[in-house]
């Protein structure tokens with residue numbers, strides 16, 4: 001398949017479907033000239049990434065291009081060596097409103113061995129809200145709503161170890177939704193998920209966007225999410241090679257010239273996500 005993605009495109013963020021009036025809320029994510037290394041090896045080489053309120057941005061690129069590392073810099077689990085990060089207009093060093101961010105990590109088997117129920121896992125997503133106080137009715141209701149949104153309410157008391165991969169992914173998404181986040185970050189939420197679950201996820205995301213959440217998605221295939229995507233940022237070798245409308249050919253496949261294999265487990269990564277993974 002030939003590439004429709006130019007090698008070099010100006011990377012200033014493209015116009016959004018949701019243009020903001022002057023004085024409107026600041027960008028949910030503003031990452032500027034981000035440089036980061038993993039184990040001494042440069043991985044991000046000057047990434048610019050802006051996600052505005054109510055906007056859905058897909059982060060695309062071949063295996064190893066730096067997508068997961070980019071979102072990990074956004075949630076603070078990979079430090080920046082150079083560049084700047086603001087979350088909701090606040091410089092990262094001063095940002096404390098982590099309850100405003102829901103994060104779904106790249107598919108991991110870590111929870112598979114945990115003897116917790118679906119409800120317990122989703123409830124951990126409320127921890128930033130109730131700050132170790134006893135769970136109140138509104139917390140329980142929020143957990144029920146999030147489980148219902150992903151079609152898992154009837155499995156609430158089941159152990160997560162007994163779920164399929166797609167169901168497990170839906171539980172992680174419910175955990176991210178349960179705090180009613182203003183920014184949802186999902187790293188390959190569709191990986192290994194059947195079409196029925198993909199449609200449930202797409203419907204869930206649509207409702208989140210309608211209520212005004214900003215969404216940053218790492219994706220290899222746009223699939224049922226395609227109609228929701230406002231803008232695509234394509235990475236190549238740790239640099240942004242495209243920032244604009246989603247390239248059409250990426251609708252169902254990984255980027256041209258690069259086969260995609262299933263994402264590696266986060267277990268392989270020493271820098272997991274301390275702030276957002278309860």
Ligand SMILES: Nc1ncnc2c1ncn2[C@@H]1O[C@H](COP(=O)(O)OP(=O)(O)OP(=O)(O)O)[C@@H](O)[C@H]1O
Pocket residue numbers: 038039041043061062063064065066067068069070263264268269270271
């Ligand atoms: N913990 C780590 N230690 C060292 N190098 C790493 C680590 N995690 C990732 N890398 C390397 O950093 C580069 C970018 O990895 P990253 O996971 O960000 O890519 P990606 O675009 O998300 O890829 P994929 O589509 O395969 O998930 C790759 O070359 C990868 O081998």
